[in-house]
Amino acid sequence: MMDKILLAGFGGQGVMFIGKILTYAGMLDGREVCWIPSYGPEMRGGTANCSVVISDEEIHSPVIEYADFAIVLNQPSYDKFLPRVKPGGVLVANSSIVSTAGKRDDIEIIAVPAGDMANELGNVSLANMVCLGALLPKLTMVDLASVEKAVSAVVGKKKPELYELNLAAVRKGLGK
Amino acid sequence: MSKELMKGNEAIGEAAIRAGCKLFFGYPITPSTEIVEYLSKHLPKAGGTVLQGEDEVASINMCYGAATTGARVMTASSSPGFSLKQEGMSYLAAAELPVVVVNVNRTGPGLGGLGPSQADYFQCTKGGGHGGYRQIVLAPSKGQELYDFTMEAFDLADKYRTPVVILSDGFLGQMMEPVELKKRPKADLPAKDWVVGGCKGRAKRKVASYSLTNEIGEVNNLHWEAKFAEMKDSLQRWEAFHAEDAEYLIVGYGTCGRIAKSAVLKARRQGIKVGLIRPITLWPFPEEAFANLDGVKGILTVELNFGQMVEDVKLAVECRTPVYFHNRLGGMLPSENEILRKLGQVFDLAVEV
Amino acid sequence: MQRVFGRPKGLTELPFHYCPGCTHGVIHRLIGEVLEELDIIGDTIGVAPVGCAGFSLDFFACDFVGAAHGRAQAVATGIKRALPDKIVFTYQGDGDIAAIGTAHSIHVAARGEKITSIMVNNAVFGMTGGQMAPTTIGGQITTTSPYGRDCALVGAPIDMPKTVATLSGAVYVAACSVDTPKNIIQAKKCLKKAFQVQQAGLGYALVSILSTCPTNWGLSPADSLKWLQENMLPVYEMGELKMTEEVKAL
Numbered sequence: 084m085m086d087k088i089l090l091a092g093f094g095g096q097g098v099m100f101i102g103k104i105l106t107y108a109g110m111l112d113g114r115e116v117c118w119i120p121s122y123g124p125e126m127r128g129g130t131a132n133c134s135v136v137i138s139d140e141e142i143h144s145p146v147i148e149y150a151d152f153a154i155v156l157n158q159p160s161y162d163k164f165l166p167r168v169k170p171g172g173v174l175v176a177n178s179s180i181v182s183t184a185g186k187r188d189d190i191e192i193i194a195v196p197a198g199d200m201a202n203e204l205g206n207v208s209l210a211n212m213v214c215l216g217a218l219l220p221k222l223t224m225v226d227l228a229s230v231e232k233a234v235s236a237v238v239g240k241k242k243p244e245l246y247e248l249n250l251a252a253v254r255k256g257l258g259k
Numbered sequence: 260m261s262k263e264l265m266k267g268n269e270a271i272g273e274a275a276i277r278a279g280c281k282l283f284f285g286y287p288i289t290p291s292t293e294i295v296e297y298l299s300k301h302l303p304k305a306g307g308t309v310l311q312g313e314d315e316v317a318s319i320n321m322c323y324g325a326a327t328t329g330a331r332v333m334t335a336s337s338s339p340g341f342s343l344k345q346e347g348m349s350y351l352a353a354a355e356l357p358v359v360v361v362n363v364n365r366t367g368p369g370l371g372g373l374g375p376s377q378a379d380y381f382q383c384t385k386g387g388g389h390g391g392y393r394q395i396v397l398a399p400s401k402g403q404e405l406y407d408f409t410m411e412a413f414d415l416a417d418k419y420r421t422p423v424v425i426l427s428d429g430f431l432g433q434m435m436e437p438v439e440l441k442k443r444p445k446a447d448l449p450a451k452d453w454v455v456g457g458c459k460g461r462a463k464r465k466v467a468s469y470s471l472t473n474e475i476g477e478v479n480n481l482h483w484e485a486k487f488a489e490m491k492d493s494l495q496r497w498e499a500f501h502a503e504d505a506e507y508l509i510v511g512y513g514t515c516g517r518i519a520k521s522a523v524l525k526a527r528r529q530g531i532k533v534g535l536i537r538p539i540t541l542w543p544f545p546e547e548a549f550a551n552l553d554g555v556k557g558i559l560t561v562e563l564n565f566g567q568m569v570e571d572v573k574l575a576v577e578c579r580t581p582v583y584f585h586n587r588l589g590g591m592l593p594s595e596n597e598i599l600r601k602l603g604q605v606f607d608l609a610v611e612v
Numbered sequence: 613m614q615r616v617f618g619r620p621k622g623l624t625e626l627p628f629h630y631c632p633g634c635t636h637g638v639i640h641r642l643i644g645e646v647l648e649e650l651d652i653i654g655d656t657i658g659v660a661p662v663g664c665a666g667f668s669l670d671f672f673a674c675d676f677v678g679a680a681h682g683r684a685q686a687v688a689t690g691i692k693r694a695l696p697d698k699i700v701f702t703y704q705g706d707g708d709i710a711a712i713g714t715a716h717s718i719h720v721a722a723r724g725e726k727i728t729s730i731m732v733n734n735a736v737f738g739m740t741g742g743q744m745a746p747t748t749i750g751g752q753i754t755t756t757s758p759y760g761r762d763c764a765l766v767g768a769p770i771d772m773p774k775t776v777a778t779l780s781g782a783v784y785v786a787a788c789s790v791d792t793p794k795n796i797i798q799a800k801k802c803l804k805k806a807f808q809v810q811q812a813g814l815g816y817a818l819v820s821i822l823s824t825c826p827t828n829w830g831l832s833p834a835d836s837l838k839w840l841q842e843n844m845l846p847v848y849e850m851g852e853l854k855m856t857e858e859v860k861a862l
């Protein structure tokens with residue numbers, strides 16, 4: 084089994100961060116993983132994206148031509164990555180700022196008002212984690228327990244309150 | 260043993276520290292910069308020194324100096340910066356100084372772009388500097404190999420008294436993968452009885468490369484020639500992946516090598532007997548991998564350049580089977596499906612992608 | 613209606629893509645105005661370096677050539693020797709001019725090459741993500757001086773204009789800043805003079821300008837200006853550091 088996931092949004096929306104959480108989650112569960120940033124002189128604004136591959140066998144090609152899953156946090160990313168999801172795949176869109184009017188019938192599009200839901204938690208910058216939560220039931224290689232371990236490993240020790248907040252956002256996205 | 264999630268460039272930095280590298284001289288350039296940044300943070304804590312040179316020419320010559328004292332030393336750069344190091348590389352090869360040099364290949368020519376490329380193959384394997392020297396070139400294809408090969412590179416450099424190049428690319432350098440921070444068993448290495456450090460109590464030594472007369476020049480060159488021949492005989496290394504019974508062989512190294520593995524597996528699932536030769540030493544080129552081509556109907560070489568390693572493949576194959584070429588350029592990567600389609604096209608096979 | 617403010621003709625219509633609050637944009641504007649006021653847009657060739665300063669290639673309305681990192685002044689020398697009647701200038705970062713390009717920075721000045729160089733000093737390598745530059749000040753934290761620049765180990769920052777001023781072929785050397793309106797006006801005067809020196813064929817002219825890099829300094833645009841004032845201004849000597857009699861007579 085192999086999950087190929089594309090993650091995209093504005094720089095600063097925490098795209099790289101959820102990529103790292105997924106990668107850690109897979110690794111801590113003993114999976115093969117790899118995380119690929121879109122590199123370049125990113126600092127001068129624009130969109131950011133990364134891709135993550137989680138697998139129960141060795142990952143040879145890390146290149147994602149068509150993804151099984153995608154999370155898009157802004158409109159340009161939706162427009163750009165909609166065609167890059169495999170038929171039968173799943174795309175989660177932050178519908179607080181993304182219009183999912185451009186449709187595809189052969190994939191499942193989950194529109195989550197992640198920005199608003201994050202606001203309810205008191206922090207709009209948690210929209211990334213809400214989307215992650217919404218995608219979680221669809222993934223085959225990681226689950227909530229492994230994401231909890233990953234968040235703990237990445238932010239837990241340094242800032243326990245951030246750990247709670249991030250997980251609250253993931254659970255909210257999961258509908259729990 | 261537990262694994263650490265690291266960027267490829269960080270894995271190189273960590274491996275250097277654990278291999279006993281005591282000095283690092285470098286000048287920042289994307290996409291290699293995480294190496295100097297990682298070492299700036301961690302090497303001093305391990306008792307080492309990091310100095311940012313005023314440019315790459317300075318950095319490689321600082322390495323030259325440090326290596327004459329017998330210390331383990333490394334530098335890292337990326338294509339335009341690696342070009343500036345070429346004069347120094349020639350001097351290192353001539354003075355037979357062990358230095359590990361990382362080139363995180365970006366696209367070119369000129370300033371180019373930051374994406375992955377393999378366009379520095381010729382520069383690395385044929386002597387990018389003057390004078391016709393050879394140097395060991397290792398081609399990792401994943402995080403663990405970036406770590407392992409960097410550690411090994413220090414031993415190889417010491418064993419053969421030679422610069423060793425790690426040829427990575429912008430993709431491998433930026434990608435994060437789990438890396439097992441293995442200990443490397445202590446190698447049996449020749450004593451460094453040639454280093455400078457003050458001649459109190461012994462005869463004076465010198466480290467230099469000028470040949471005062473043609474006669475001396477010939478003696479020196481015969482010595483280098485013999486050493487290069489010895490390295491060529493004993494160091495060739497490659498990975499054969501489903502190659503034993505293969506009717507079609509893909510040849511690719513580094514990033515292309517690992518992508519090609521997915522193409523091989525996909526072809527095998529369709530009953531097509533495809534295999535892969537992945538060169539690990541680019542110099543010496545693993546000619547021995549092509550010694551037996553019985554049953555091989557053709558070869559497809561995949562590179563990120565206009566066609567460089569394919570020349571070495573052809574020399575090794577000696578026209579015994581046709582050799583084709585596929586490439587992507589300017590920072591783009593082929594997908595496994597693309598490689599498969601090309602295989603189908605050149606060998607007239609029905610492939611499903 | 614009378615137009616009182618607009619984009620100077622010395623700049624193209626392209627919007628800058630420097631980071632918010634980066635003063636590269638201010639300096640561009642000043643040079644654009646000077647090119648327009650001296651009416652030399654059509655007779656000028658600019659040379660861009662590698663670095664954020666290299667984006668200048670697209671933003672000035674005159675002909676432009678992109679050089680390798682550190683080599684702009686050598687390239688400019690080639691252009692000027694081929695076209696002695698044209699105006700040639702380089703627009704370079706501190707890393708470009710004071711690290712990898714040091715040899716050329718010294719030798720254009722020694723030769724009295726009749727070109728104009730503009731050095732934008734933001735105390736870091738901006739383009740590559742904020743590494744230490746030769747101009748990074750003592751104690752400043754960068755990605756390659758994570759424990760702060762230790763001058764005992766790597767030396768004190770190089771004051772390039774002061775160094776260049778010691779060379780006989782450098783006839784005009786000025787050090788400016790664009791942190792306040794007053795300093796911006798002063799910087800423009802110096803830039804204009806540096807081009808007039810070249811028009812008169814007097815020798816080499818260098819204008820160094822202190823600039824912000826909010827992105828790599830990790831500060832807001834406003835705090836960046838404050839940081840520049842508190843940390844860079846005390847280190848770098850400001851003013852017209854060198855002017856030969858002929859330049860004064862202009």
Ligand SMILES: Cc1ncc(C[n+]2csc(CCOP(=O)(O)OP(=O)(O)O)c2C)c(N)n1
Pocket residue numbers: 286287288289315339340343662663664665666681704705706707708709732734736737738739740745
């Ligand atoms: C030979 C070579 N070495 C290194 C680099 C990488 N590099 C690009 S720009 C730069 C420094 C930029 O700093 P600066 O000149 O101060 O300009 P800024 O970006 O701050 O405006 C470096 C090291 C390169 N392009 N070429």
Ligand code: SF4
Pocket residue numbers: 126127629630631633634635636664734738739824825826827828
């Ligand atoms: S990185 Fe720094 S110098 Fe470059 S555009 Fe941004 S603020 Fe300006």
Ligand SMILES: [Mg+2]
Pocket residue numbers: 705706707732733734735736737738745
């Ligand atoms: Mg700078």
